[in-house]
Amino acid sequence: MPIDFQWSLFKTEIGLIGLAIGCVVLDLLLKDNEKRGRVLANIAMIGTALLLAALPFRWGEFGATLNDSFVQDGVAFFFKMLFLGAAFLTLFMAREYQDHLKRGHGEFTLLILFSLIGMVFLASANDFLLFFISLETLTISLYIMTAYLRDKSASIEAGVKYLILGALSTAVFLFGLSFIYGATGATGYSQIQAKLAGLPSIPVSFIFGMILVICSLGFKIAAVPFQLWAPDIYEGAPTPVTAYLAIGSKAAGFAALVRLMLTVFAPAQQSLILLLSILAAVTIIYGNLGAIPQTNIKRLLGYSSIGHAGYLLIGLAAFLYSGKEALLYYLLSYLFSTGGAFLVIVALTNYLKTDEISELAGLSQKSPLLAAGMLLSLFSLAGLPPLAGFFAKFYLLWASVKAGLLWLTLIGVLNIITSMYYYLKIVRVMYIDKPTNEIPVRVSLDQKVIQYLCIAGILVLGIYQGPFVRLAELAFSNFPK
Amino acid sequence: MPALGPVSWMLLSPVIGACVLFFIPKERTDALQKVAIVSAAFSLAFILMAAFRFDRNIAGYQFVDKINWVPSLGISYHVGVDGINLVLLIMTAFLAFTGTLVSCSIKERLKEYLIFYLFLIAGCLGVLSSLDIFFIYFFYEMAVIPVFPLIGAWGSGNKEYATMKLTLYLTTGAVLALLALLALYFTVGLNTFDLVAIEKAVALKPLPVEFQRWAFPLIMAGFGVILTLWPFHTWSPMGYAAAPTSVSMLHAGVLKKLGAYAVIRLGIGLMPEGAAMWMPYVAWIAVINIVYCGLVAFTQKDLKFVLGYSSCSHMGYILLGLSCLTPIALNGTVFFMFAHGIMAALGFALVGFVYDQTHTRMIDDWGGLGKKIPLIGTLFVMTAMASSGLPGFANFIGEMMILLGAWDKHRWQAIFAVAGLIITAGYMLKTVRACMQGPFNPRWNKLQDARGFQRLPYLLLIIILIAVGVLPSLILPTIASGTKPMLEQINKSVIARSEATKQSMPTKIASLTSFARNDT
Secondary structure (H helix, E strand, O other), X not given: OOOOOOHHHHHHHHHHHHHHHHHHHHHHHOOOHHHHHHHHHHHHHHXXXXXXXXXXXXXXXXXXXXXXXXXXXXXXXXXXXXXXXXXXXXXXXXXXXXXHOOOOHHHHHHHHHHHHHHHHHHHHEOEHHHHHHHHHHHHHHHHHHHXXXXXXXXXXXXXXXXXXXXXXXXXXXXXXXXXXXXXXXXOEHHHHHHHHHHOOOOOHHHHHHHHHXXXXXXXXXXXXXXXXXXXXXXXXXXXXXXXXXXXXXXXXXXXXXXXXXXXXXXXXXXXXXXXXXXXXXXXXXXXXXXXXXXXXXXXXXXXXXXXXXXXXXXXXXXXXXXXXXXXXXXXXXXXXXXXXXXXXXXXXXOOOOOOEHHHHOOHHHHOHHHHHHHHHHHHHHHOOOOOHHHHHHHHHHHHHHHOOOHHHHHHHHHHHHHHHHHHHHHHHHHHOXXXXXXXXXXXXXXXXXXXXXXXXXXXXXXXXXXXXXHHHHHHOOOOOO | XXXXXXXXXXXXHHHHHHHHHHOOOOOOHHHXXXXXXXXXXXXXXXXXXXXXXXXXXXXXXXXXXXXXEEXXXXXXXXXXEOHHHHHHHHHHHHXXXXXXXXXXXXXXXXXXXXXXXXXXXXXXXXXXXXXXXHHHHHHHHHHHOOHHHHHHXXXXXXXXXXXXXXXXXXXXXXXXXXXXXXXXXXXXXXXXXXXHHHHXXXXXXXXOHHHHHHHHHHHHHHHHOOOOOOOOOOHHHHHHHHOOHHHHHHHHHHHHHHHHHHHHHHHHOOOHHHHHHHHHHHHHHHHHHHHHHHHHHHHOOEHXXXXXXXXXXXXXXXXXXXXXOOHHHHHXXXXXXXXXXHHHHHHHHHHHXXXXXXXXXXXXXXXXXXXXXXXXXXXXXXXXXXXXXXXXXXXXXXXXXXXXXXXXXXXXXXXXXXXXXXXXXXXXXXXXXXXXXXXXXXXXXXXXXXXHHHXXXXXXXXXXXXXXXXXXXXXXXHHHHHHHHHHHHHHHHHHOOOOOOOOOXXXXXXXXXXXXXXXX
């Protein structure tokens, strides 16, 4: 069988691999360890920014290659933009975080790039094998990054936990895949679809395999009942890695699920609605209730990220009723909101001894910009207008009412209140409590620029939603409604 | 972009003001104050301009601006005024202007305060002027949020608990209403959030009765929380006691009325049959509000708590007015909303003025202050009288119309509500006697009366209160022009089916009603 290979479809991927290899070479050439980390991070940031900026201009360069196992379409483009954006923010955070790493400053940047390559391929994977390889590329880089603080037991513990549970989820995935392969005799999405269309009814073994695959991806996105790792690992991992887990890895899980829902799972979509909506409801409730008693900000964000995974699952449950567009919008808003919050935490790591919320006391007087950035991010996560999170939640709930899932909508709206309670607690500490010490907080110019970027993203997505809704709809334009 | 009309500019000026404030260094308090006052003044000017050009004889909304916002969801930026929201917008703009004047006395972190405050104003104006359900909700939440830091950081007393409670209560109500609104969107099935289009569709083909039966209570209770519907009222006195003066002014004056406005527009306007089904119960709750909160106000020792419970008690009259669904009661309700907004804000402003100097609001600590600060003292007495419903002040007209309407529809409730008037008079007189009259407490020898420009906000508000009280025709015909289509709708859908209720109007008042009806 001749391999059809269309180089022009791989521009982003080739660019990224080139960037990563360039960084490896530079890592060898540069001497000074500290400086090396910064230089590499800067280069990687510029590279990802350029690739990100190029994507909108290349919109429309769609197609499929490698016997249909790799596709470029609207969905892939959208998720690639999201991943590049997430990686850009993470690289910036990693650069600011350099001083806390004992060694391996350069490799930290490299790992981020490698996992990014995994994500970018994942968004385009149209074959279970490519899908698996890219998922593992992403996850293995993340295992290493999670355990990067080798002298802190919390970090090591988080890394090991993540590794063991991740390996388990991989096993579940492969188990499920074997059923799907057994039922259809193919690993390519298009072939599986063609095969299923020829069968009189969907085989039970296929359904079983499908549920196992969803379970394993449920681990990636931290959905109940596969969420137990999230709070511990969010707390233990270095802060930039936590951010990356929240905005990158979670989005990657959803990229995979969206692609599967559009192709392989499409015939069984109707029967998945109940399962997904129950998962969504339980996840929302667990995440939001779990976040209430937390006093560590990273742990709190870990629980709240479970809650957000629940909201995103509403998008999957209402997939056929505009839920998919709402999901993309939510991910975009989540990128800016969570990114903004983690930027503040990273900027403060030099001033804070612990990640306790009480350490933020009086931040609004010490650094109005950081406090405002945190305030807007948290309000956006809670879903308050005029910020991005508000419209994202509104859009999702709208879709869920459209799908007739009123009970799920009710759970969704009630948990807005729960989430407001714990986000407001942080705001209260920043704005109402008096500062405990007089150490002024300095904010570098770069930090300011990136922070303003996130704030702008939160505001624009919250006020002028039209173009972004259009973008989310365009992403699905080559799929039938 | 099409040219924007006065209503849009009214809405935009506080937003622009807040953005300008952002770039002014925080040390330049003078410039900060000027920008804030000017932007609030522009808001007021634009809405007054609209009011003068408003034509009562044209049906429908005027000064409409419409821009497609998110076409695929049917969301558009759509603002405009009819008789109902024009009147409320004028009140809001006046309170925003006076509130901004008052808030210039803030000493700490003025810049942040003013930015939050201007956003609060924009949220209030937005709810009242929007003609798109999405944006009504959007602005409603936007008005709830800035209050959290405003009370939390600049408030007094048990402020952290109060602000958390207030925010959570109000948002809970809002999200419940959101559920009903989303369901409404799909029940109408036009794929639009545009209120005008939905109103037209509902006029032709009413919403299914089944839907109205469960959606109306969600709207009523959801927006009722901010209207301090009993038993969801407890956030309010506590919140007002903790809030800085200008926030109490806007919150008691405007934010509560936003709930009533949303019930009128989205509840009664779109679901008249659901309203008819549930309103008898609401009328009883209204009585509980009036009597219970009034009695609680009697026992309070902190002045702001007295005013807070008093305002909860007054909300009972608004609820009672809403529950009647008759012309005189509905017009009276909107009129009372206007009057109570001005009166409540004035009350809080006056208490705040004295508190700034005395740093205590306990009734027992004050005493005989009328001798020392005659102007503020006089205004305080006048506000108390207005609050008790003395003729000559605008509140009297509103309460009278509501009670007359209630007499026809809900006679027993009306009897209790009249008793509530006595309770109000009781605690107001008690408070006046203890604070402004009696032996002078020598502790307050250094107390200063309002001077120069300081007097402007108070005098402005009392003048409006008296002017509208003496000449209700200033706003009543405008209100009637706004409620007319809604009342026709109610008549058509409800009264046509049930037997027509007998109208027994005392002749003395017939003139008042007839002019409220005919002048439209």
